[in-house]
Amino acid sequence: MFNIESWQEIFETIRKNKLRTFLTAFSVFLGIFILVILMGFSNGIENGVTTQFESDATNKISIRTGTTTKGYQGLNPGRRLQLRNGDYDNLNQQYEKNIEYKTATYSTWGGQVNYKTQQGNYRIEGANADQQFIENQDMVSGRFLNQDDLEEKSKVAIIGQQMKMDLFKDEDPVGKMIMLNNNVNFQVVGVYTDPGGTREESRLFIPLTTAQQVFNAGQDIRSIAYTVKMEENFDQAVATSMAMSESIEQELRSRFTVNPEDRSAIYVSNTLEEAEKIYGLIDTIRLVFWFIGIGTIIAGIVGVSNIMLIIVKERTKEIGIRKALGALPSQITGMILQEAIFITALSGLVGLLAGVFALEALSPLVETDFLRYPKADLGTSLTTLAILIVAGALAGYIPARRASNIKPIEALRDE
Amino acid sequence: MGSSGSGKSTLLNILGMLDEADEGSYTLDNTPIKNLNEKIAAQYRNKFLGFIFQSFNLISYKNAMDNVALPLYYQKLPRREREERAMHYLEKVGLADWADHLPNQLSGGQKQRVAIARALASDPKVLLADEPTGALDTKTSYEVMDLIQGINDEGRTILVVTHEPDIAQMTKRIVNLKDGRIIDDTLVDQVKAKANV
Numbered sequence: 001m002f003n004i005e006s007w008q009e010i011f012e013t014i015r016k017n018k019l020r021t022f023l024t025a026f027s028v029f030l031g032i033f034i035l036v037i038l039m040g041f042s043n044g045i046e047n048g049v050t051t052q053f054e055s056d057a058t059n060k061i062s063i064r065t066g067t068t069t070k071g072y073q074g075l076n077p078g079r080r081l082q083l084r085n086g087d088y089d090n091l092n093q094q095y096e097k098n099i100e101y102k103t104a105t106y107s108t109w110g111g112q113v114n115y116k117t118q119q120g121n122y123r124i125e126g127a128n129a130d131q132q133f134i135e136n137q138d139m140v141s142g143r144f145l146n147q148d149d150l151e152e153k154s155k156v157a158i159i160g161q162q163m164k165m166d167l168f169k170d171e172d173p174v175g176k177m178i179m180l181n182n183n184v185n186f187q188v189v190g191v192y193t194d195p196g197g198t199r200e201e202s203r204l205f206i207p208l209t210t211a212q213q214v215f216n217a218g219q220d221i222r223s224i225a226y227t228v229k230m231e232e233n234f235d236q237a238v239a240t241s242m243a244m245s246e247s248i249e250q251e252l253r254s255r256f257t258v259n260p261e262d263r264s265a266i267y268v269s270n271t272l273e274e275a276e277k278i279y280g281l282i283d284t285i286r287l288v289f290w291f292i293g294i295g296t297i298i299a300g301i302v303g304v305s306n307i308m309l310i311i312v313k314e315r316t317k318e319i320g321i322r323k324a325l326g327a328l329p330s331q332i333t334g335m336i337l338q339e340a341i342f343i344t345a346l347s348g349l350v351g352l353l354a355g356v357f358a359l360e361a362l363s364p365l366v367e368t369d370f371l372r373y374p375k376a377d378l379g380t381s382l383t384t385l386a387i388l389i390v391a392g393a394l395a396g397y398i399p400a401r402r403a404s405n406i407k408p409i410e411a412l413r414d415e
Numbered sequence: 416m417g418s419s420g421s422g423k424s425t426l427l428n429i430l431g432m433l434d435e436a437d438e439g440s441y442t443l444d445n446t447p448i449k450n451l452n453e454k455i456a457a458q459y460r461n462k463f464l465g466f467i468f469q470s471f472n473l474i475s476y477k478n479a480m481d482n483v484a485l486p487l488y489y490q491k492l493p494r495r496e497r498e499e500r501a502m503h504y505l506e507k508v509g510l511a512d513w514a515d516h517l518p519n520q521l522s523g524g525q526k527q528r529v530a531i532a533r534a535l536a537s538d539p540k541v542l543l544a545d546e547p548t549g550a551l552d553t554k555t556s557y558e559v560m561d562l563i564q565g566i567n568d569e570g571r572t573i574l575v576v577t578h579e580p581d582i583a584q585m586t587k588r589i590v591n592l593k594d595g596r597i598i599d600d601t602l603v604d605q606v607k608a609k610a611n612v
Binding site: 008009012013016317318320321322323324325326327328329330331404407408409412 | 428431433434453457460461462466468472473474476477481485486488489490494533537
């Protein structure tokens with residue numbers, strides 16, 4: 001079936017029937033084209049959502065306190081709840097075996113930062129050394145905070161990439177001195193990037209202990225964050241993470257004597273639970289897109305099959321002649337099958353390439369948070385290609401069988 | 416020969432294994448031809464038999480040369496050899512110069528000559544011709560019959576189905592059919608077609 005001679009036969013028939021071949025090819029082309037575009041977009045949505053999501057670690061539990069809104073056990077509403085170092089140490093001890101990274105922060109929303117003649121307003125956060133991993137930050141240069149900084153209350157600062165560009169332009173900031181709030185000098189020891197983008201890169205980190213001292217905060221902390229040790233099984237990790245965040249919430253409620261109905265006084269959020277929902281959503285979107293794509297291809301295949309049937313009908317007499325001249329039934333089957341596979345594979349391939357190029361061209365124009373870099377990856381392309389070959393064989397099979405079953409005498413009578 | 420509906424073509428088709436007999440037996444090359452599978456039938460048709468049809472049955476999108484070469488393709492000969500042999504037979508029927516022409520660029524007589532060349536190409540033992548002159552005018556008919564006689568003189572058996580008495584007279588033996596039965600089988604003095612051209 002796969003020798004040069006039979007290819008020559010097929011090219012000859014295709015050359016003589018250009019329009020017919022084109023029409024057949026077009027439906028397959030369109031099917032594959034649409035599938036590739038859909039796959040690209042589903043990848044894009046996944047990229048977008050994942051990026052949004054991974055601006056922080058996905059297994060994060062964060063804890064914040066606010067003001068009570070309901071009275072409880074004789075206490076008035078409107079009471080401000082303040083976390084302290086002791087609470088942090090307490091929780092650390094209690095959940096030690098589940099904790100991967102831990103940090104407590106003390107932050108001010110806006111702080112003035114000066115470097116030589118440049119100045120800007122940035123969020124200043126006192127944090128622990130693990131902050132880097134919880135925020136999913138990567139170092140561009142220098143280092144992050146370490147335990148020594150915290151113990152010695154060093155005046156060192158880690159700045160975001162955005163701040164570096166604002167204040168230092170092309171200069172290397174590591175080792176330079178900056179001034180916070182016009183009264184304290186800090187030495188820059190590192191620059192980080194954050195997948196969260198510009199907003200998250202406009203922050204400055206200093207040791208928590210230093211922050212508490214500089215801002216006169218005593219033992220106060222604003223928030224606590226943990227990441228949970230991941231387990232092999234994702235569902236199990238989600239369960240552990242949920243149990244831990246609920247338990248922490250209970251703990252703090254009784255510590256601060258908060259009304260169980262009061263939702264806004266203590267806020268413990270659990271990213272993993274949300275991650276699970278989002279990944280579920282992405283899977284659903286992917287499934288729906290595949291379903292639509294495969295449906296479109298099936299429509300294409302049916303089209304090819306249909307046209308091949310017409311071709312067989314149209315060529316009944318020719319097939320009769322071929323049989324009278326000694327063509328084997330397998331040669332007739334092979335001829336039709338090969339033509340169908342060839343047309344589907346070729347037009348599908350063109351559709352695949354067109355789809356990939358269209359995505360490449362479209363990708364830079366797409367600028368929404370939930371759709372990033374829509375493109376067809378190699379896996380998708382190979383899967384599509386495999387579908388194509390199978391599709392071609394399916395499309396050709398029934399017509400080919402019919403062709404080989406034609407009785408020569410009936411075929412020759414056919415006018 | 417015989418009148419329309421007497422079963423001439425059916426007999427020829429059965430002999431050519433294009434059709435199957437409802438009853439009776441047919442033995443070709445010591446093989447009983449009955450419920451033969453398509454694969455073996457195809458091999459017999461290819462090696463033993465050459466067909467010539469009233470309506471020529473050339474493949475319209477192939478040129479004369481490719482039409483003649485088609486049976487050789489199914490014998491799996493290499494392309495070069497197919498073309499050489501096809502050319503040889505086209506020369507034999509006097510159409511070497513028309514090798515590149517498509518069937519619709521040829522006259523009726525020329526088409527039938529291409530069909531004859533095609534039937535000869537696989538070097539068959541027997542040629543089966545179903546009304547080979549049925550669609551041709553008298554003059555062209557005689558030209559075609561001249562060709563057929565020439566092939567016969569080379570020692571090849573040819574079965575011609577016709578209802579025209581003058582064509583029948585150009586054969587060596589006439590079998591008459593009526594209502595599906597042989598009613599007469601006689602040897603005749605062959606009239607050379609050339610004399611009438």
